[in-house]
Amino acid sequence: MTAKTEQSRILVVDDEPSNIWPLIKDLEREFEVLCATGGEQALQIAKAAKKPDLILLDILMPGMDGYEVCARLKANADTRDIPVIFITALGQEMDEARSLNLGAVDFIAKPFSLPVVEARIKAALRLKEEMDQRILLTRKLEELNQQLEAHVREKTAALKQAHTDLLASEKKYRDIYENAPEGIYQVSLEGRFLSANPAMARILGYASPEELLMHLTDVRHQLYTHPPERDVLLSLLEKKVAIVGHELQFYKKDGQVIWISISARVVRDEAGRPLYLEGFLTDISDRKRLEEQLRQAAKMEAVGNLVGGVAHDFNNLMTAVIGYSDLLLMRLPTDDSSRSAIELIKRAGESAAALTQRLLAFSRKQVLQPLVLDLNAVVANTEKMLQRMIGEDIELVAQCDPALHPILADPGQMEQVIMNLAVNARDAMPRGGKLMIETTNTVLDEAYCRQRLGVQPGRYVMLSVSDTGIGMDAETRSHLFEPFFTTKPRDRGTGLGLATVYGIVKQSRGHIWVYSEAGKGSTFKVYLPAAARQAEQAAQPHKAVQAYRGSETIMVAEDNAGVRELAVAILKAHGYTVLAEDSGQSCLHRLLDRHGPVDLLLTDVVMPDLNGKDLARRAVERFPNLKVLFMSGYTDNVIVRHGVLEKGVHFIQKPFAMEALAAKVREVLDG
Ligand SMILES: Nc1ncnc2c1ncn2[C@@H]1O[C@H](COP(=O)(O)OP(=O)(O)OP(=O)(O)O)[C@@H](O)[C@H]1O
Numbered sequence: 001m002t003a004k005t006e007q008s009r010i011l012v013v014d015d016e017p018s019n020i021w022p023l024i025k026d027l028e029r030e031f032e033v034l035c036a037t038g039g040e041q042a043l044q045i046a047k048a049a050k051k052p053d054l055i056l057l058d059i060l061m062p063g064m065d066g067y068e069v070c071a072r073l074k075a076n077a078d079t080r081d082i083p084v085i086f087i088t089a090l091g092q093e094m095d096e097a098r099s100l101n102l103g104a105v106d107f108i109a110k111p112f113s114l115p116v117v118e119a120r121i122k123a124a125l126r127l128k129e130e131m132d133q134r135i136l137l138t139r140k141l142e143e144l145n146q147q148l149e150a151h152v153r154e155k156t157a158a159l160k161q162a163h164t165d166l167l168a169s170e171k172k173y174r175d176i177y178e179n180a181p182e183g184i185y186q187v188s189l190e191g192r193f194l195s196a197n198p199a200m201a202r203i204l205g206y207a208s209p210e211e212l213l214m215h216l217t218d219v220r221h222q223l224y225t226h227p228p229e230r231d232v233l234l235s236l237l238e239k240k241v242a243i244v245g246h247e248l249q250f251y252k253k254d255g256q257v258i259w260i261s262i263s264a265r266v267v268r269d270e271a272g273r274p275l276y277l278e279g280f281l282t283d284i285s286d287r288k289r290l291e292e293q294l295r296q297a298a299k300m301e302a303v304g305n306l307v308g309g310v311a312h313d314f315n316n317l318m319t320a321v322i323g324y325s326d327l328l329l330m331r332l333p334t335d336d337s338s339r340s341a342i343e344l345i346k347r348a349g350e351s352a353a354a355l356t357q358r359l360l361a362f363s364r365k366q367v368l369q370p371l372v373l374d375l376n377a378v379v380a381n382t383e384k385m386l387q388r389m390i391g392e393d394i395e396l397v398a399q400c401d402p403a404l405h406p407i408l409a410d411p412g413q414m415e416q417v418i419m420n421l422a423v424n425a426r427d428a429m430p431r432g433g434k435l436m437i438e439t440t441n442t443v444l445d446e447a448y449c450r451q452r453l454g455v456q457p458g459r460y461v462m463l464s465v466s467d468t469g470i471g472m473d474a475e476t477r478s479h480l481f482e483p484f485f486t487t488k489p490r491d492r493g494t495g496l497g498l499a500t501v502y503g504i505v506k507q508s509r510g511h512i513w514v515y516s517e518a519g520k521g522s523t524f525k526v527y528l529p530a531a532a533r534q535a536e537q538a539a540q541p542h543k544a545v546q547a548y549r550g551s552e553t554i555m556v557a558e559d560n561a562g563v564r565e566l567a568v569a570i571l572k573a574h575g576y577t578v579l580a581e582d583s584g585q586s587c588l589h590r591l592l593d594r595h596g597p598v599d600l601l602l603t604d605v606v607m608p609d610l611n612g613k614d615l616a617r618r619a620v621e622r623f624p625n626l627k628v629l630f631m632s633g634y635t636d637n638v639i640v641r642h643g644v645l646e647k648g649v650h651f652i653q654k655p656f657a658m659e660a661l662a663a664k665v666r667e668v669l670d671g
């Protein structure tokens with residue numbers, strides 16, 4: 001639509017155009033003038049592509065009058081906006097109200113002056129143009145409005161998405177926070193908890209994070225077992241960016257002490273001023289316990305090796321001391337004045353040998369003769385002896401599980417374990433008390449074994465020895481099983497009791513734990529693996545034979561000259577014919593070359609060239625009736641595996657006393 005008046009098109013509708021000819025002429029000077037002589041034609045032109053900008057409409061026309069034309073123009077959306085001015089011929093009736101109601105913008109009645117008509121047409125065109133402008137503006141506005149609405153919709157959708165994403169991400173982090181196995185916390189510089197996750201509450205023994213937040217208002221005193229440690233941490237945090245894996249001890253809600261590892265950092269405001277601390281906390285008590293057990297086990301292993309090595313050499317020396325004392329005593333007349341001195345030497349040698357025996361027990365280098373046995377029977381055996389030993393001020397209570405599993409152990413050694421523990425208990429109760437011995441079946445499960453180094457899950461028999469005595473502090477507990485660790489006066493304790501117990505228990509594939517606190521008594525618990533078979537009747541010790549003499553031929557193989565000569569001397573003194581060699585090889589050659597009989601081979605187990613077991617095997621091939629007696633101060637070797645003697649093998653532990661050797665030789669020859 002054009003806005004310029006010069007180009008505006010005027011449609012003049014009149015059945016007699018000649019009547020208004022001057023007007024048309026006048027208009028044509030400024031407008032493009034179209035003419036229609038009837039209503040139908042007028043409507044056609046109005047609907048054409050090039051619409052008129054204004055219609056001058058005569059009222060009275062044959063066929064369709066001006067009112068109807070106007071009504072139809074206004075009824076059609078295409079033509080509705082074209083302004084209509086009614087114009088009347090001279091003498092025609094003009095219904096002004098009807099015209100306006102039909103939507104005309106003006107009406108002109110004759111006679112009219114041309115300038116007035118022109119002015120009124122222009123006014124109508126201006127009005128139309130203004131209307132058009134307004135409509136245009138309105139459309140523009142609507143368009144803008146729509147754009148704005150679309151934009152708002154888009155923005156709203158984006159915002160909604162962002163919100164959903166935020167919720168999802170928040171849930172992700174909340175899940176981590178809620179379900180993390182580590183404690184996650186925020187704590188004020190003054191020591192009040194600001195936030196804590198469920199793991200944090202669990203680790204510190206609270207039912208919920210809320211309970212923890214309410215309770216822990218002063219961590220320095222409520223958590224730290226050594227409050228100054230918090231100051232150290234704070235000062236470190238002041239200087240460093242963060243603390244990672246710092247290990248220390250905390251109190252739980254119930255007062256129990258646990259080891260924890262914390263990682264923390266200081267959160268600061270924009271000016272760098274510290275606001276609060278935040279970080280992670282892990283309970284490392286289990287790991288610490290295992291580390292401690294590992295340290296203890298390694299220490300015991302090292303001490304055991306050292307002690308075992310010394311004891312082994314010592315055994316050979318003592319064998320000579322005791323043996324030669326015996327020989328001398330045999331040769332000297334009964335009234336000889338040196339006898340008492342030699343007897344003292346022998347007794348000292350025996351004490352030293354007994355000591356060595358305990359050291360060997362500790363270092364698990366003692367020869368065990370395990371049987372499938374009923375531990376209750378061992379307890380019953382020791383009970384009488386114990387009763388006498390502990391005196392009247394101490395009440396002895398034994399509680400034995402009648403359905404106790406059998407165990408595989410050396411009965412003599414088990415007695416030793418009970419005695420040593422009971423004697424300690426007695427010493428811990430100088431003013432009397434109660435000594436309890438208990439046996440029971442128990443199962444150590446995976447969970448338990450994870451807490452205890454080197455324990456295999458399975459069925460065990462537990463022996464516990466408890467007292468109501470003075471108890472022990474942590475320092476004593478940490479050295480308890482070490483040889484020569486004692487808190488008793490010099491003449492009262494050697495510190496070998498528990499070392500022996502430890503060695504025997506370990507050698508029997510068992511475990512021993514102690515539960516004790518100063519002033520609160522002690523409980524020792526010994527766990528021994530349950531054995532599959534039924535308990536055997538413990539072998540009765542051999543009846544002492546008075547005369548261990550004989551006339552058979554015995555071959556001795558021993559690389560240690562002292563021991564060899566002693567054995568030869570003892571055996572000769574008891575009537576035997578004795579041959580001796582200082583190595584396995586030479587002994588074997590001598591046996592193979594020999595024509596006369598040899599009844600018994602007494603051989604050391606560990607020899608440099610040919611060991612005792614191989615020597616014995618080859619000698620027996622040659623002389624099937626040859627008896628063999630092994631001797632050793634050392635237990636882990638080819639005939640004694642892990643301290644356990646193979647069945648049917650004869651063995652004598654060094655050092656041996658003269659009588660013991662003579663008795664053993666006789667037993668083997670007669671067996
Ligand atoms: N039941 C107990 N109550 C309190 N302390 C104990 C108990 N058992 C052992 N102890 C402590 O452990 C230390 C070592 O005990 P152990 O049996 O090894 O040596 P001992 O009794 O001192 O000497 P020994 O047993 O060689 O005569 C004891 O000195 C004592 O301090």
Ligand SMILES: [Mg+2]
Nearest residue numbers: 420424497498
């Ligand atoms: Mg003791």
